[in-house]
Amino acid sequence: xxxxxxxxxxxxxxxxxxxxxxxxxxxxxxxxxxxxxxxxxxxxxxxxxxxxxxxxxxxxxxxxxxxxxxxxxxxxxxxxxxxxxxxxxxxxxxxxxxxxxxxxxxxxxxxxxxxxxxxxxxxxxxxxxxxxxxxxxxxxxxxxxxxxxxxxxxxxxxxxxxxxxxxxxxxxxxxxxxxxxxxxxxxxxxxxxxxxxxxxxxxxxxxxxxxxxxxxxxxxxxxxxxxxxxx
Amino acid sequence: xxxxxxxxxxxxxxxxxxxxxxxxxxxxxxxxxxxxxxxxxxxxxxxxxxxxxxxxxxxxxxxxxxxxxxxxxxxxxxxxxxxxxxxxxxxxxxxxxxxxxxxxxxxxxxxxxxxxxxxxx
Numbered sequence: 417x418x419x420x421x422x423x424x425x426x427x428x429x430x431x432x433x434x435x436x437x438x439x440x441x442x443x444x445x446x447x448x449x450x451x452x453x454x455x456x457x458x459x460x461x462x463x464x465x466x467x468x469x470x471x472x473x474x475x476x477x478x479x480x481x482x483x484x485x486x487x488x489x490x491x492x493x494x495x496x497x498x499x500x501x502x503x504x505x506x507x508x509x510x511x512x513x514x515x516x517x518x519x520x521x522x523x524x525x526x527x528x529x530x531x532x533x534x535x536x537x538x539x540x541x542x543x544x545x546x547x548x549x550x551x552x553x554x555x556x557x558x559x560x561x562x563x564x565x566x567x568x569x570x571x572x573x574x575x576x577x578x579x580x581x582x583x584x585x586x587x588x589x590x591x592x593x594x595x596x597x598x599x600x601x602x603x604x605x606x607x608x609x610x611x612x613x614x615x616x617x618x619x620x621x622x623x624x625x626x627x628x629x630x631x632x633x634x635x636x637x638x639x640x641x642x643x644x645x646x647x
Numbered sequence: 648x649x650x651x652x653x654x655x656x657x658x659x660x661x662x663x664x665x666x667x668x669x670x671x672x673x674x675x676x677x678x679x680x681x682x683x684x685x686x687x688x689x690x691x692x693x694x695x696x697x698x699x700x701x702x703x704x705x706x707x708x709x710x711x712x713x714x715x716x717x718x719x720x721x722x723x724x725x726x727x728x729x730x731x732x733x734x735x736x737x738x739x740x741x742x743x744x745x746x747x748x749x750x751x752x753x754x755x756x757x758x759x760x761x762x763x764x765x766x767x768x
Binding site for chain 2: 516
C-alpha cells in the first residue's frame with residue numbers, strides 16, 4: 417500500500433482528490449490537510465510514501481513544504497497555475513497536475529507513482545541482497561555480506577567483525593536478525609549471528625570462524641546442522 | 648452517459664466525471680455551499696484594494712468553475728488573477744462584479760442539475 421496524504425486548502429479540490437484516490441486500491445489515504453504546517457507535523461511523525469500537494473496555499477506553500485521535508489517521499493504537485501511547473505520539477509517530483517484534475521490524468525499520475533515505486537524497490541532490494549549499512553561514529557558504513565564474519569551482541573550494542581575491521585553499532589540481535597536477508601547468515605546463539613561461509617570447523621557446541629570459537633546454543637544446533645552440507 | 652443541462656459545458660463535465668454522477672453531485676453540492684461566499688470575499692478584497700488577497704482568492708476559485716461546467720468563469724477568474732497585481736482597481740472591481748453576477752445568475756441552473764443528479768444517483 418502507498419501511504420498517501422493530500423495537502424490542499426481548497427475544499428472542492430480536496431474532496432475531488434479524495435474521491436480520485438479512493439478509486440485506487442493501492443493508495444492508502446492516511447491524512448488530508450488544509451495547510452503545509454499541519455502536513456509537516458504529520459510527515460514527521462508518520463511514514464508517508466506519497467504527497468498530493470497543492471503549491472499555492474496561504475502560509476507555507478507547497479514548495480516551502482518540500483524544502484522542509486528531510487527525506488522527501490514521492491510528490492505529485494497539484495496547482496491551478498502551470499507557471500510553477502519549472503520550479504516544481506526542480507524538486508525531482510513524480511508528476512505535476514493542473515486543476516481541475518480529470519480521472520484520466522490522475523490515472524497517469526498514479527501509473528508514474530507506481531513505476532517510481534517499483535524502481536525504488538528494485539534498487540532497495542538489490543542493496544538488501546548484497547549489503548548492510550550500519551550507523552557508527554555519526555556516519556553510515558557499508559558492510560558487504562561476504563566481508564562479514566559474524567555479529568556479536570555486547571550489551572545494547574552489536575559488534576560486527578569483518579575481514580577488514582571491527583565496527584560497533586547500536587541495535588538488538590532480534591532487530592538485526594530480521595534485517596539480514598542473506599540466507600548464509602545464521603543465528604547460532606542469543607549473542608551471535610554468523611556468516612556460514614567463514615566457518616572453519618565445528619564440534620559439539622561450538623563453531624570456529626577464523627580463530628574465534630563461537631558457542632552454539634542447543635536450540636540453534638539443529639538449525640545449524642540442517643543448514644550445512646554434512647557428508 | 649448522463650446528459651447535463653445545456654447551460655453547462657457537458658464536454659468539460661464528461662471529461663471530469665465520466666459516468667460517475669455521484670462524484671459530480673458531491674462536487675456540485677460543495678460548489679453551491681461555498682461559491683457565493685468566496686466570490687463575496689473576492690469583491691471585499693477588491694474594495695479593500697488588497698491586491699495580494701485578490702490574487703489569492705481568484706487563484707483559489709479559478710478551477711472550481713470548470714468542475715461545475717462553467718469554464719468561461721474559470722477564464723474570467725484567471726484574467727482577474729493576472730490583473731490583480733497590475734490592473735486598475737476599477738477594472739478589478741468591474742470584472743469581480745461581473746464574476747459575482749455570473750455566479751449568482753448560474754446558481755439556479757446548478758441547483759437544478761443537483762436535483763437531476765440526485766434522481767439518478
